Amino acid sequence: MSYDEELFEDGDLPLYIKTEHIAEHDVHSDLAHWHDRIEIIVINRGSVICQVNSEAFPLHTGDVCFINHRQLHHLRAGDESECCHDVLIVGTDLLTRNSRIFERCISPILDDADFSHVRFEGTGGPAAEIAALVGRIKHLRTLEDPGYELEIVADVHRIFRQLLLAHASMHVVAPTDANARVLQRMTDYIRDHYDGPISLDDIARAGGVSRSQCTKLFKRYAATSPVAFVNRYRLEQSRVLLRSSSTSVAEVASRSGFADQSYFNRLFSRAYGITPLSYRKGV
Known part of the structure; x- marks a missing residue:
């Protein structure tokens, strides 16, 4: 099932970001669901089991997971009693409107049905960079200074650059299910x-x-x-x-x-x- 449009508080900025706890089932219930947006999960503390289609895998403190649009997924409690994580959900219409850049840098990810998700492990490298960008987006969202939307859009594209590099360097995670x-x-x-x-x-x-x-x-x-x-x-x-x-x-x-x-x-x-x-x- 997909998220409703009400997920985005501002229709002009199709972006949802919030810190959640797995026990609270705020937006992430333990029900499998899918949506037409991309999703980034950053584990701040604890652990959780993430399942994308038929593959289930643990995420621990410092790990980051990207889930492509229209992929069935859900979270459930891991080995630890609580998991604190940031969730960033982005509507694809927030991404660049430049057709050439979109075709070269965005479409390869969105159009690859086999590229269901990527797990970035640890507290260094791409995981750390994406986690820092998600944290910055969350901070900007609360301040809402003049022009903050431009900063957020820029940071979302910086995240996508890391996803593009991952897509280009790794084998597909799983065949189309x-x-x-x-x-x-x-x-x-x-x-x-x-x-x-x-x-x-x-x-x-x-x-x-x-x-x-x-x-x-x-x-x-x-x-x-x-x-x-x-x-x-x-x-x-x-x-x-x-x-x-x-x-x-x-x-x-x-x-x-x-x-x-x-x-x-x-x-x-x-x-x-x-x-x-x-x-x-x-x-």
């Missing part, structure tokens, strides 16, 4: 229909696979079952409604796809350790 595309279609179906009844047959049909293959793909790529994935996505939508509206908890449950409020309350409390009403009150 057709099964990942199948799961994208199934998660898109869930995103579009979560507020109504969804059966395993419906999800499998959206991907053009059997029920058993559907279950296997969710286990392999999303580390969960199709039903658990649907419930978790519905819960995340309910959190948005609880905080952004005065709608009753019963109505929130219904609009999030739960026909039974008691069942919704149990799942919500189990997932977040708090009741829906207490969550709304900020307890």
